[in-house]
Amino acid sequence: MTKLLSAKPVRTSRGLPDLSYELSVGQGRRVCGIDEVGRGPLAGPVVAAAVVLPPDGLPADLTRLIRDSKAMTRQQREEAEPAIRAHALAYAVAEALVAEIDSLNIHKATLLAMKRAYEGLTGEAPAVALIDGKFKPDLPCLAEAIVKGDGKSQSIAAASILAKVARDREMLRLAELHPHYGWDRNAGYPTPEHLEALQRHGTTPHHRVSFAPVRAQKAREG
Template identity: 50%
Template sequence: MLFPFYQKEFVEAGCDEAGRGCLAGPVFAAAVILPTNFKHKLLTDSKQLCEEDRYALRKVIRKKAVAYAVAQVDHDEIDRINILNASFLAMHKALDQLTEQFGFILIDGNRFKRYKEIPHECIIKGDGKYYSIAAASILAKTYRDDYMKNIAEEHPEYEWASNKGYPTIKHRNAVLTHGFSPYHRRTFRVTDPQLDLFSQTSEQTDLIAV
């Protein structure tokens, strides 16, 4: 069951990212402020929904939200500062663009770099618990999917229209056959079939303090 708000004292902004585990493309993040007591029977974690429902919900969110924003950090910046910090940066950029004031931030996950002096709460699997985070997950996912479908036209050999840059076997094999595209994250392992996708250099593991 999802809940409208985490606390009642401040206006909340829900925040989530998409594309963190991909081999190619940017990481996207969204921030959403929903009306008080907003509910929708389909709205939940974007990963639990089919594509048709995600895009239908995007229309609802854009129409009903008090404010929303979507931002991205590209593959070059991901390689430079590492994917965790790039995810934080994308979230900060999305929060920067909100047109309404807010006093509390709900973050999906267990880590976040403090945004200005605004209090926040990290909630594991928060996109399945709070509507504002779920709404942010929908926007981040669908906007990123649109981006990947667009660049897939330049490089059909990687099948980004279907895999969205995630490390499927076909995607990994395409990189081994054709090499890296201009959109690939060079610090991510392609040949390792395990879930550990990051090359463990000292630069990458030197995370920004939270």
């Protein structure tokens, strides 16, 4: 069962996520960071990633680049993503599908994607997981939920980048199948463009019926 850690790491002042949490709570044990992307969109999966970084840190140029993926440009994320994969001790990306989001609800589906990402890590299983947000999936290790952790923990920030890049690529793929909705630009989020297209062109199998705008449109379609 997941347990709550009580360690309170000391933050550095340089304004970027670092390894303070990992070193403090890990105490020499293997630590992973876990984050998700895609809770808010009306379409597409929710994607999570788990990353184990080297305890002695990443190259300086990569360290300066890594931060909360939402604070990075697409170009920066695309540059950082392969470098994270190359330098990480282990990483995994997983998702919960639209059908699972609709059947479980987005909160439970998010935790499911996080658990799958943890389970997808190769090599030695992490003894500690740092989770972005307020809630933790049920993991077979110690875990700590860190609010805004993607701006504090470098492992979580790295996971947020892998998850974001993976989900954006999936939405680009789906945009080629359904070009009316602008998913290559809005990633499935409820932008005015997406909402207008939803009313004009109707729902697709990739829309989340459990979300109110899609449910309302589905009702209009009969």
